[in-house]
Amino acid sequence: MNNIMKKVFYKITIIIMMIVLAVGTANVSSLHDVKADGFDGDIMDNPFADLFVDDDPGDAVIDNPVQISSVKVTKIRLKKLLKTSIKSATRKNKKSRKAKVILKKITKVKGVRYQIKYAQNKKFKKAKVKTFKNNRFTLKNLKIKRKYYIKARAYVKGSNGKKVYGKWTKRKVIK
Secondary structure (H helix, E strand, O other): OOHHHHHHHHHHHHHHHHHHHHHOOEEEEEOOEEEEOOOOOOOOOOOOHHHEOOOOOOOOOOOOOOOOOHHHHHHHHHHHHOOOOEEEEEOOOOOOOOEEEEEOOOOOEOOOEEEEEEEOOOOOOOOEEEEEOOOEEEEOOOOOOOOEEEEEEEEEEOOOOOEEEOOOOOOEEEO
16 A cells, blocks of 8 residues: 555544444444444453443544554553542550551542551551452551551552552551
8 A cells, every 4th residue: 555545544443433432322342343233332352341331432542553462452541430539547555556548539430449558667668468349448567656658559450460559649647
Protein backbone atom coordinates (compact mmCIF):
# COMPACT_ATOMS: atom_id res chain seq x y z
CA MET A 1 0.00 0.00 0.00
CA ASN A 2 1.25 3.43 -0.77
CA ASN A 3 1.09 6.33 1.67
CA ILE A 4 -2.12 7.81 0.24
CA MET A 5 -3.98 4.49 0.62
CA LYS A 6 -2.74 4.17 4.21
CA LYS A 7 -3.95 7.68 5.06
CA VAL A 8 -7.38 7.04 3.51
CA PHE A 9 -7.71 3.70 5.32
CA TYR A 10 -6.69 5.32 8.61
CA LYS A 11 -9.24 8.17 8.22
CA ILE A 12 -12.05 5.73 7.35
CA THR A 13 -11.18 3.60 10.36
CA ILE A 14 -11.25 6.66 12.66
CA ILE A 15 -14.68 7.64 11.29
CA ILE A 16 -16.01 4.09 11.87
CA MET A 17 -14.68 4.12 15.43
CA MET A 18 -16.28 7.50 16.14
CA ILE A 19 -19.63 6.23 14.84
CA VAL A 20 -19.31 3.07 16.94
CA LEU A 21 -18.54 5.09 20.07
CA ALA A 22 -21.45 7.46 19.39
CA VAL A 23 -23.94 4.63 18.95
CA GLY A 24 -22.44 2.46 21.70
CA THR A 25 -23.74 -0.82 20.27
CA ALA A 26 -20.72 -2.49 18.70
CA ASN A 27 -17.71 -4.45 19.85
CA VAL A 28 -14.44 -3.14 18.44
CA SER A 29 -11.60 -5.53 19.19
CA SER A 30 -9.24 -4.47 16.41
CA LEU A 31 -9.09 -2.09 13.50
CA HIS A 32 -10.27 -4.77 11.08
CA ASP A 33 -12.96 -6.42 13.19
CA VAL A 34 -16.23 -4.55 13.82
CA LYS A 35 -19.21 -6.63 15.01
CA ALA A 36 -22.64 -5.41 16.06
CA ASP A 37 -23.78 -7.00 19.31
CA GLY A 38 -25.00 -5.58 22.62
CA PHE A 39 -21.70 -3.91 23.51
CA ASP A 40 -21.23 -3.49 27.26
CA GLY A 41 -17.72 -2.02 27.36
CA ASP A 42 -15.74 -5.25 27.84
CA ILE A 43 -13.31 -6.90 25.45
CA MET A 44 -13.05 -10.68 25.24
CA ASP A 45 -9.31 -11.21 25.91
CA ASN A 46 -9.07 -8.72 28.78
CA PRO A 47 -7.87 -10.39 32.03
CA PHE A 48 -9.21 -7.47 34.11
CA ALA A 49 -12.66 -7.30 32.46
CA ASP A 50 -14.42 -9.21 35.25
CA LEU A 51 -13.25 -6.71 37.89
CA PHE A 52 -15.38 -3.77 36.79
CA VAL A 53 -18.75 -3.36 38.46
CA ASP A 54 -20.24 -0.48 36.49
CA ASP A 55 -19.06 -0.23 32.88
CA ASP A 56 -20.96 2.36 30.90
CA PRO A 57 -22.20 1.38 27.42
CA GLY A 58 -20.08 3.07 24.83
CA ASP A 59 -16.78 2.75 26.74
CA ALA A 60 -14.60 1.07 24.15
CA VAL A 61 -10.98 0.03 24.31
CA ILE A 62 -9.70 0.16 20.76
CA ASP A 63 -6.40 -1.15 19.49
CA ASN A 64 -5.17 1.82 17.53
CA PRO A 65 -2.23 1.97 15.12
CA VAL A 66 0.09 2.81 18.03
CA GLN A 67 -0.49 -0.79 19.23
CA ILE A 68 -1.65 -0.07 22.77
CA SER A 69 -3.02 -3.38 23.98
CA SER A 70 -6.41 -3.45 25.70
CA VAL A 71 -4.77 -4.88 28.83
CA LYS A 72 -2.46 -1.87 29.24
CA VAL A 73 -5.29 0.58 28.73
CA THR A 74 -7.40 -1.28 31.28
CA LYS A 75 -4.50 -1.32 33.76
CA ILE A 76 -4.27 2.47 33.50
CA ARG A 77 -8.01 2.74 34.05
CA LEU A 78 -7.81 0.35 37.02
CA LYS A 79 -5.01 2.35 38.65
CA LYS A 80 -7.19 5.46 38.51
CA LEU A 81 -10.12 3.57 40.06
CA LEU A 82 -7.91 2.17 42.85
CA LYS A 83 -7.32 5.62 44.37
CA THR A 84 -8.07 5.61 48.10
CA SER A 85 -7.45 7.95 51.02
CA ILE A 86 -7.13 7.68 54.79
CA LYS A 87 -10.34 9.03 56.36
CA SER A 88 -9.13 8.61 59.93
CA ALA A 89 -6.27 7.04 61.85
CA THR A 90 -6.55 7.47 65.61
CA ARG A 91 -5.73 6.00 69.00
CA LYS A 92 -8.09 6.24 71.96
CA ASN A 93 -5.29 7.86 73.96
CA LYS A 94 -1.48 8.11 73.87
CA LYS A 95 -1.13 5.07 76.14
CA SER A 96 -3.14 2.84 73.82
CA ARG A 97 -1.30 0.12 71.88
CA LYS A 98 -4.00 -0.01 69.18
CA ALA A 99 -4.94 2.39 66.39
CA LYS A 100 -8.17 2.37 64.42
CA VAL A 101 -7.81 3.13 60.70
CA ILE A 102 -10.60 3.86 58.22
CA LEU A 103 -9.94 4.18 54.48
CA LYS A 104 -12.15 5.50 51.69
CA LYS A 105 -13.96 2.45 50.30
CA ILE A 106 -13.59 1.60 46.61
CA THR A 107 -16.93 0.48 45.19
CA LYS A 108 -16.40 0.46 41.41
CA VAL A 109 -14.00 -2.50 41.42
CA LYS A 110 -14.64 -6.03 42.72
CA GLY A 111 -12.21 -7.91 44.97
CA VAL A 112 -10.30 -4.88 46.27
CA ARG A 113 -7.82 -5.34 49.10
CA TYR A 114 -5.95 -2.68 51.02
CA GLN A 115 -2.30 -2.42 52.02
CA ILE A 116 -1.09 -0.35 54.94
CA LYS A 117 2.50 0.71 55.46
CA TYR A 118 3.36 2.12 58.88
CA ALA A 119 6.57 3.15 60.62
CA GLN A 120 7.94 5.41 63.35
CA ASN A 121 10.06 7.23 60.77
CA LYS A 122 8.74 9.88 58.31
CA LYS A 123 10.68 8.26 55.48
CA PHE A 124 9.22 4.84 56.31
CA LYS A 125 12.52 3.16 57.11
CA LYS A 126 11.93 -0.24 58.73
CA ALA A 127 8.25 0.04 57.78
CA LYS A 128 5.80 -2.80 58.27
CA VAL A 129 3.26 -3.64 55.57
CA LYS A 130 -0.08 -5.25 56.41
CA THR A 131 -2.85 -6.39 54.05
CA PHE A 132 -6.57 -6.20 54.80
CA LYS A 133 -9.76 -7.17 52.94
CA ASN A 134 -11.88 -4.50 54.61
CA ASN A 135 -11.45 -0.72 54.62
CA ARG A 136 -11.79 -0.58 58.46
CA PHE A 137 -9.21 -2.28 60.64
CA THR A 138 -7.10 -2.02 63.77
CA LEU A 139 -3.32 -1.86 63.98
CA LYS A 140 -2.13 -3.68 67.09
CA ASN A 141 1.06 -3.91 69.15
CA LEU A 142 2.07 -0.29 68.66
CA LYS A 143 4.55 1.28 71.06
CA ILE A 144 3.16 3.54 73.76
CA LYS A 145 3.66 7.34 73.48
CA ARG A 146 5.19 7.08 69.98
CA LYS A 147 4.15 8.73 66.72
CA TYR A 148 3.46 6.44 63.81
CA TYR A 149 3.34 7.46 60.17
CA ILE A 150 0.92 5.60 57.95
CA LYS A 151 0.27 5.23 54.19
CA ALA A 152 -2.30 3.15 52.35
CA ARG A 153 -3.06 1.86 48.86
CA ALA A 154 -5.55 -0.46 47.22
CA TYR A 155 -4.85 -3.37 44.93
CA VAL A 156 -6.72 -6.04 43.02
CA LYS A 157 -5.81 -9.36 41.42
CA GLY A 158 -6.65 -9.92 37.76
CA SER A 159 -7.86 -13.25 36.39
CA ASN A 160 -4.28 -13.86 35.19
CA GLY A 161 -3.06 -13.69 38.83
CA LYS A 162 -1.11 -10.44 38.52
CA LYS A 163 -1.75 -7.67 41.04
CA VAL A 164 -2.51 -4.10 39.99
CA TYR A 165 -1.71 -1.51 42.67
CA GLY A 166 -3.06 1.99 43.13
CA LYS A 167 -0.86 4.85 44.31
CA TRP A 168 0.17 5.24 47.94
CA THR A 169 -1.77 7.92 49.82
CA LYS A 170 -0.09 10.86 51.47
CA ARG A 171 1.31 10.01 54.86
CA LYS A 172 -0.77 10.61 57.94
CA VAL A 173 0.34 10.75 61.59
CA ILE A 174 -1.05 8.62 64.41
CA LYS A 175 -0.18 10.35 67.69
